[in-house]
Amino acid sequence: MTSALPAAQHSDALVQHGENPGTKPAFELILSGLESTPAGEPFEPEQIKLLNELNAAAQVHYARILNGVLGADSGSPGLPTAVMRGAQMLHRRLANALGQAALRLALRPRLADEQSKVAELAADALNARAEEIKWHAFERTTAHAASWQNTNALYLGVESFGAESAMLADGRTCIDAFTQCMLLATLNVGILSAPQTELAHRWVAISTFGLRVESSFDPETHWYQVDLERPRGPERVSPNSAIADTTRFIAVSALGPALAQARAKLYVGELSVGAVPNRIAAMHFGAFLDLAERLWSPDWRKQTWRSPRTLVNDEHIEIVIGFEKVIEELGADDDSSTLTAHTSWTLHDRSDGGLGALVPESAGTTVLPGALIAFRRSEDEDWELGSVVRRVRSADETQWLVGIKRISAAPVALRLQAQAGTPEPETATAPAAIYASVNASSGRSDSLVLSARDFSSTTVYKLPTRGGAFRIRLNRVIERSESWVRVGFEVVGKQ
Numbered sequence: 001m002t003s004a005l006p007a008a009q010h011s012d013a014l015v016q017h018g019e020n021p022g023t024k025p026a027f028e029l030i031l032s033g034l035e036s037t038p039a040g041e042p043f044e045p046e047q048i049k050l051l052n053e054l055n056a057a058a059q060v061h062y063a064r065i066l067n068g069v070l071g072a073d074s075g076s077p078g079l080p081t082a083v084m085r086g087a088q089m090l091h092r093r094l095a096n097a098l099g100q101a102a103l104r105l106a107l108r109p110r111l112a113d114e115q116s117k118v119a120e121l122a123a124d125a126l127n128a129r130a131e132e133i134k135w136h137a138f139e140r141t142t143a144h145a146a147s148w149q150n151t152n153a154l155y156l157g158v159e160s161f162g163a164e165s166a167m168l169a170d171g172r173t174c175i176d177a178f179t180q181c182m183l184l185a186t187l188n189v190g191i192l193s194a195p196q197t198e199l200a201h202r203w204v205a206i207s208t209f210g211l212r213v214e215s216s217f218d219p220e221t222h223w224y225q226v227d228l229e230r231p232r233g234p235e236r237v238s239p240n241s242a243i244a245d246t247t248r249f250i251a252v253s254a255l256g257p258a259l260a261q262a263r264a265k266l267y268v269g270e271l272s273v274g275a276v277p278n279r280i281a282a283m284h285f286g287a288f289l290d291l292a293e294r295l296w297s298p299d300w301r302k303q304t305w306r307s308p309r310t311l312v313n314d315e316h317i318e319i320v321i322g323f324e325k326v327i328e329e330l331g332a333d334d335d336s337s338t339l340t341a342h343t344s345w346t347l348h349d350r351s352d353g354g355l356g357a358l359v360p361e362s363a364g365t366t367v368l369p370g371a372l373i374a375f376r377r378s379e380d381e382d383w384e385l386g387s388v389v390r391r392v393r394s395a396d397e398t399q400w401l402v403g404i405k406r407i408s409a410a411p412v413a414l415r416l417q418a419q420a421g422t423p424e425p426e427t428a429t430a431p432a433a434i435y436a437s438v439n440a441s442s443g444r445s446d447s448l449v450l451s452a453r454d455f456s457s458t459t460v461y462k463l464p465t466r467g468g469a470f471r472i473r474l475n476r477v478i479e480r481s482e483s484w485v486r487v488g489f490e491v492v493g494k495q
Contacts, residue, residue: 011060014053015090027090030054034097042104048121051101055094055124062087062131066198070281079194084139091132092147098125099154106161119166119174122158126151126177130184130201133233137188137197140392140400142233149231151181156228156246164213172209179211180204182250183296185233186224190390190403191291191369193284200288202273207258212251222249223296255296263289309356315347317357320374320383321367323451323484327432329374330383330413345402347377354386354405364400367391370481372449373404374411385411385436385449387481407449407486408436416450416461419471435463436486445488447478452485462495469495 014026030050037043043051069079102121105114129143129151136143155178158164164174183204192200214222217237224234228246235241237249262272262285271285320329320342345357355375359367369391374383390403412435431454438445448463455474462469471493478486 011057011064014057015061027054027058031093031097034100035093040104040107042107043101048101051094051097052124055098055128058090058094058128058131069195070198070284079138081139084135087135088132088139088143091128091135092144095125095128095132095147096150098122098128099150101125103154103157106157106163115161115163116166116168118161119158119163120168122154122163123168123172123174123177125154126174126181130177130180133181133184133188134197134201137184137192138194140188140190142188142392143185145231148233151178152226152228152230155248175211175213176209178213179208179250182224182226182234183208183252186252186295187288187291188392189291190392190401192288193369195281195284196287199271199273199281199285200292203262203285203288207262207272208255211254213248214251215245215248217243217249218251221251221253223252224250226250252296255292259289259293259297263293309349309351311349312347315377316344317347317355317375317377318379319343319345319357321371323372323449326372326374326385327413327434330411330434348401354389354403357402357404359400359402361393361398361400364391364393364402367400367402370483372481372484375404383411384409385434387479407447408434408438411436411449414464416448416463419460419462447486447488448474449484449486452480452483455485455487460492463489471495 030047031054034043034047034051037047065079065083098121102118102125105121106118129147132147133143155164155174158174164178167173184201187197187200212221217225219237223237225237225241225243225247226232226234227242227244228248229244234250265272266282266286266289269282271281273285320326343363345359347355348358349356367388369388371388373386373388375386376383385407386404387407388402389405391400393400414433414435415430416433417430431450433448433450433454436447436449438447455477457474459473461472461474463472470491472489473492474487475490476488478488480486
């Protein structure tokens with residue numbers, strides 16, 4: 001193994017899964033050698049050197065892949081499943097090996113002289129674990145229970161000899177690396193795409209210094225907790241949360257000002273992360289901020305973005321997916337002679353804001369966040385309109401849990417007619433749309449859902465009603481995906 005190669009070629013030689021049949025790749029030789037070292041026996045300095053070299057090579061190798069994802073001018077290239085799972089496996093084994101190197105070194109008599117080295121290895125292990133968590137989020141799966149068990153045990157061990165706050169060469173601590181794992185795990189709720197998750201990780205890595213991890217609970221600052229003796233990641237603090245001596249609380253409230261600053265910079269075209277500042281990257285970063293502000297900002301507990309769930313047994317819902325198919329099912333095309341195929345999903349839970357449904361693994365891979373959906377429990381009920389807001393599955397499960405946000409309980413398909421004498425949209429003079437009214441405690445709100453390519457803020461449309469028509473102008477975007485947009489409108493006159 002030589003380091004005379006250029007950095008990119010050298011990283012590939014270390015990381016890639018072997019080019020020659022019958023030979024083991026370099027990473028497998030290094031990690032299998034460490035994993036076969038008898039329990040409790042310290043790793044040799046040469047082993048740790050190779051481990052650090054492999055860890056650095058993995059960062060270079062996968063950064064090149066992710067830079068390509070972020071550099072796309074439109075949309076984003078997909079990440080192959082084999083690449084995602086290979087990255088998960090490699091970072092899992094790296095994190096485990098680095099963690100073992102730290103804990104085994106800590107047991108040596110010269111601990112006082114080597115405490116900084118222990119902290120450095122532990123921080124590297126936690127950073128590798130954050131990479132594993134992120135690569136699981138790309139696939140919308142969760143890290144294995146064994147990964148969380150090793151992570152929590154490592155942090156508990158580092159705490160036991162007081163190295164969690166030791167300042168490292170780059171100015172960070174093991175606490176910073178541990179909270180990075182926690183924050184990425186809280187973001188993995190099936191909403192963010194791969195580019196959005198990568199931008200989130202880059203922002204977390206440079207913007208979350210100094211968060212506190214504490215053993216005593218402060219309701220004003222601590223919104224997440226983790227039990228270091230349990231094989232699981234962070235969970236939201238609630239009145240029913242179990243608290244043990246090994247429970248630690250994460251003070252995420254301090255992220256509020258940092259998120260506000262990132263939002264202000266975004267408004268003037270700055271992303272606050274190391275990425276090309278194109279329009280697509282800005283949209284991805286904004287989507288991350290939308291979610292992070294709901295989860296971490298000081299106003300989070302004042303938000304009702306996730307209402308209480310009621311579990312459901314032995315119920316199914318009919319589903320129609322996609323803007324065109326929803327339009328067809330709701331009856332916008334009266335001359336359509338085709339019948340839309342309905343899909344049946346198992347209902348998992350319901351709330352005032354939407355539904356959760358279980359989808360088989362093979363079908364779930366095609367259901368992407370942002371998809372427009374019509375759903376109903378039976379043929380005797382009317383269709384409701386919603387969108388997929390999250391899609392998550394555990395690594396050891398064969399089903400996806402899909403979250404559906406209800407947009408309207410009484411959608412109506414129609415066609416908008418551009419008024420003569422006003423600028424017409426580029427694609428169609430009579431675009432199909434869905435009238436989506438929402439009745440809430442704060443009152444009634446009206447909106448329209450139409451194809452993203454048909455949106456025009458300068459066209460005056462005729463909106464048909466039972467008694468005639470209104471002349472309207474689309475004036476604000478409420479939410480959007482790649483294929484559809486939900487907009488508000490103002491009435492400029494009556495037909």
